Amino acid sequence: MKLLLVEDDPLHLSYLREQIGGALPECDEVFEAANGQDAEALARRHPAADIVMDLQMAGRTGIEAARTIWRERPLTRILFWSNYSDEAYVRGISRIVPMGAAYGYVLKSASEERLRLALRGIFLQNQCVIDNEVRGLQQRSLGQSGGFTESEYEVLVDIALGLTDRAIAERRGLSLRSVQNRLHQIYDKLEVSRPEAAGEEPVLNLRARAVSVAILRKLLNHGALERAEAELRGWLAGRTRH
Amino acid sequence: MKLLLVEDDPLHLSYLREQIGGALPECDEVFEAANGQDAEALARRHPAADIVMDLQMAGRTGIEAARTIWRERPLTRILFWSNYSDEAYVRGISRIVPMGAAYGYVLKSASEERLRLALRGIFLQNQCVIDNEVRGLQQRSLGQSGGFTESEYEVLVDIALGLTDRAIAERRGLSLRSVQNRLHQIYDKLEVSRPEAAGEEPVLNLRARAVSVAILRKLLNHGALERAEAELRGWLAGRTRH
DNA sequence: ACGGCGTTTGCGGGATCACGCAGCCGCAGT
DNA sequence: ACTGCGGCTGCGTGATCCCGCAAACGCCGT
Numbered sequence: 347m348k349l350l351l352v353e354d355d356p357l358h359l360s361y362l363r364e365q366i367g368g369a370l371p372e373c374d375e376v377f378e379a380a381n382g383q384d385a386e387a388l389a390r391r392h393p394a395a396d397i398v399m400d401l402q403m404a405g406r407t408g409i410e411a412a413r414t415i416w417r418e419r420p421l422t423r424i425l426f427w428s429n430y431s432d433e434a435y436v437r438g439i440s441r442i443v444p445m446g447a448a449y450g451y452v453l454k455s456a457s458e459e460r461l462r463l464a465l466r467g468i469f470l471q472n473q474c475v476i477d478n479e480v481r482g483l484q485q486r487s488l489g490q491s492g493g494f495t496e497s498e499y500e501v502l503v504d505i506a507l508g509l510t511d512r513a514i515a516e517r518r519g520l521s522l523r524s525v526q527n528r529l530h531q532i533y534d535k536l537e538v539s540r541p542e543a544a545g546e547e548p549v550l551n552l553r554a555r556a557v558s559v560a561i562l563r564k565l566l567n568h569g570a571l572e573r574a575e576a577e578l579r580g581w582l583a584g585r586t587r588h
Numbered sequence: 589m590k591l592l593l594v595e596d597d598p599l600h601l602s603y604l605r606e607q608i609g610g611a612l613p614e615c616d617e618v619f620e621a622a623n624g625q626d627a628e629a630l631a632r633r634h635p636a637a638d639i640v641m642d643l644q645m646a647g648r649t650g651i652e653a654a655r656t657i658w659r660e661r662p663l664t665r666i667l668f669w670s671n672y673s674d675e676a677y678v679r680g681i682s683r684i685v686p687m688g689a690a691y692g693y694v695l696k697s698a699s700e701e702r703l704r705l706a707l708r709g710i711f712l713q714n715q716c717v718i719d720n721e722v723r724g725l726q727q728r729s730l731g732q733s734g735g736f737t738e739s740e741y742e743v744l745v746d747i748a749l750g751l752t753d754r755a756i757a758e759r760r761g762l763s764l765r766s767v768q769n770r771l772h773q774i775y776d777k778l779e780v781s782r783p784e785a786a787g788e789e790p791v792l793n794l795r796a797r798a799v800s801v802a803i804l805r806k807l808l809n810h811g812a813l814e815r816a817e818a819e820l821r822g823w824l825a826g827r828t829r830h
Numbered sequence: 831a832c833g834g835c836g837t838t839t840g841c842g843g844g845a846t847c848a849c850g851c852a853g854c855c856g857c858a859g860t
Numbered sequence: 861a862c863t864g865c866g867g868c869t870g871c872g873t874g875a876t877c878c879c880g881c882a883a884a885c886g887c888c889g890t
Contacts (some may be wrong), residue, residue, distance in 0.1 A: 347737075349657075355697065357599070357600070357696070358599070358835070361599055368854075377814055413818060422646025427757075450886070451816055452598070453756060455597065479877090505793070505796055506791050506796065506799075506800055507793060507797070507800050508780070508792045508794070508795075508796040508799070508800045508801075509792060509793065509796075509797070510790055510791060510846075510847090511846080512794045512846090513790075513791040513792070520868085520869095521869055521870080522868085522869090522870090523868075523869050523870065523871095524646075524690060524868055524869070526848070526849080527849095527867080527868075527869090528849080529848085530848080530849075531845090532736060533848095537752070548752055548875085548876085549751060549754075549755040549824070550750045550751060550752060550755070551750050551751065551752045551795065551847095552847085553748070553750075553751070553793065553795070553848095554747055554748070554749075554750040554751075554795055555749070555750025555798055556750070556752070556800060557748075557796060557800075558749050558799075558801060558813065558817070559748045559750075561803075561810060561813055562810070562813060562814060562817060564810075567805070567810065568806075568809065568810075569804060571803055571804060572804060573849075575800070575804060581865080582791070620858070751876090751879070752876075754876090754877080762838085762839095763838070763839055763840085764839090764840095765839050765840065765841095766837080767841070768837055768877080768878070768879080769837080769838075769879095770837090770876080771877090771878085772879075775878095790845085790846085791845090793846080794877090794878075794879095795877075795878095832868105832890095833889100833890095834887105834889095835887085835888090835889090836885105836886090836887085837884105837885080837886085837887105838883105838884080838885075839879105839882105839883085839884075840882090840883085840884100840888100841880105841881085841882090841883105842879105842880095842881090843878105843879095843880095843884095844877105844878090844879095844880080845876105845877085845885105846875105846876080846877070846878090847875085847877080848873100848874090848875080848876090849873090849874095849875105850871105850872095850873090851870105851871090851872090852869100852870090852871090853868105853869085853870085853871105853880105853881070854867105854868080854869075854870100855866105855867085855868080855869100856865105856867090857864105857865085857866090857867095858863105858864090858865085858866105858870105859862105859863090859864090859865105859868105860862090860863085860864105
C-alpha cells in the first residue's frame with residue numbers, strides 16, 4: 347500500500363507521518379510533496395497511491411491539485427486534512443469530487459483518534475469520512491435554509507472581487523436587472539437589511555456590507571478570493587481581446 | 589525563570605514545550621493557557637513570568653490579551669508566535685507595544701533555529717527579535733511608500749465593514765467630502781484605478797474592489813474584521829441611544 | 831509677512847446602485 | 861386551457877457614490 351502526503355508545514359508533516367505509522371501499519375511506502383505541483387507529478391508516477399493532502403499551500407492549492415488528479419484518475423482516494431471548515435473550501439471540494447470516489451475531510455484540530463479512524467475508514471474500508479463540523483456546512487450549503495444557490499454564490503464572489511453590476515451581468519450572461527435581483531436575494535440571506543426606521547439615513551452600504559458578513563460567516567476567505575481573482579484575470583484578458 | 593505558554597493547538601503546544609526545553613534550560617517553571625482569558629488570569633498570578641503567545645485563538649485574541657497584560661505590567665516580555673505575517677496583525681501589535689518592552693514576532697513556519705534564537709534573545713538578552721518577513725511589513729507600514737496612514741487605515745476598515753460615506757464621516761468626525769478624499773487616496777495606494785479608456789464602461793466598483801485588494805494584500809483579514817465588527821457594534825449602540 | 835504645500839471643506843454633475851412596479855415566459859397542478 | 865408560482869427583464873425614481881473645481885485653513889521655511 348502506497349501513500350502520498352502533501353503538506354507544506356514540516357511540523358504538521360512529521361505529525362502526520364507519526365500518526366500514519368501508528369494507524370496504518372499496512373502502508374509500506376510513503377511519498378511526500380510540499381505543494382500542489384509536486385503532488386500532481388508524484389501522483390502520476392505512482393498511480394496506485396492514496397493521498398493525504400493539506401488545503402491552502404503556497405503555489406498550487408490542494409483543491410486545484412485534487413481536481414487535476416481526480417480528472418486523470420477519478421477513483422483516487424483523498425483525505426483532506428485542513429485547518430479550516432470555511433464554506434469556501436467545502437464548496438470547492440464538493441464541486442470537484444467525482445461520483446464513487448472515497449474521500450475524507452478532517453480538521454487539523456481533530457483528536458488523534460479521529461484522524462486514525464478517518465485514515466483506516468477511507469483507505470482500508472473505502473468509506474467517506476467527514477468531520478461533522480464540516481458535514482454541517484455541507485448540508486446547509488446544499489440544502490435550503492440560509493444556503494446559497496450556485497449562481498448566487500457566483501454573484502457574491504463577483505461583488506467581493508469588485509465588479510460592477512454591469513460587468514457581472516456580462517460575465518454571467520444575465521441582464522443587469524437579474525444581477526440586481528440576485529443581489530437582493532443575497533442581501534436577504536445575509537440579513538443585510540437596513541435596520542434604520544423609514545426616513546432615517548442609511549448607515550450601511552449594502553454591497554460592501556454583504557462582502558463583510560460573507561467573510562465573517564466564512565462563506566468567503568482569502569484563498570477563495572485568490573482563486574476567483576485568478577479566474578477573473580483570465581476572463582478580463584479574453585474579453586478585452588474581444 | 590518562569591514561562592507562560594499561550595496556545596490553543598495541542599500539536600503546536602507540544603512542539604513549543606519541546607523547543608523551550610532544549611533552548612531555555614534556565615527555565616524551571618512552565619504554565620500553560622489555551623486562550624486569552626486564561627492567559628490574563630495566569631499572568632496576574634505569576635507577575636514575573638515571560639510569555640510566549642499565539643495570535644488568533646478562539647475567544648480572546650492574543651493581541652487583546654497582550655494589551656491588557658501590558659497595560660498592567662508594561663515590561664512583560666512577550667514572544668508572539670503566529671502563523672501569519674498579515675499587516676492586520678503587525679499593525680495591531682505595533683500599536684500596543686509599550687516603549688521599552690522587549691518583544692518578538694516569529695512565524696510558525698520559521699526553522700527551529702530561528703525560534704531558539706528568538707527565545708534566548710528576548711528572555712535572556714532582553715532584545716527585540718522580529719522575523720524579517722514581518723520586519724519588512726513593519727517598516728513599509730510605518731514608512732512612506734505604499735504605506736497607510738492610521739486614519740486611512742481606519743477608513744479602509746470602515747468601508748470593509750460596509751459603512752456608507754456619511755456614516756464614516758460621522759464616526760470619525762470628518763466631513764463627507766474628506767471621507768471621499770481619503771477613499772481616493774486609498775484607491776490610489778491600492779492601485780485600484782479605472783483601467784478603461786475614456787468613454788468605456790467601468791468594470792470595477794472601486795469601493796468593493798478596494799476591499800478585495802486589501803484582503804488579497806493581507807492588509808485586512810478575518811480576525812481584523814471580527815475585531816472591527818465588535819467595535820462597530822459598540823459604536824452603533826452608543827449612537828442610536830444618542 | 832509673504833508665498834508654497836498639503837489637508838479639509840463645499841458645490842455640482844454624471845454615473846452607479848437599490849428597489850418598487852409591471853409585463854413576459856416557462857412550468858407545474860387542478 | 862386556466863391558474864398560480866417563480867424567475868427574468870425593462871423602466872423610472874431617489875439615494876449614493878465618484879470626482880473635478882475652487883476656496884479656506886494650518887504649517888513651514890526663506
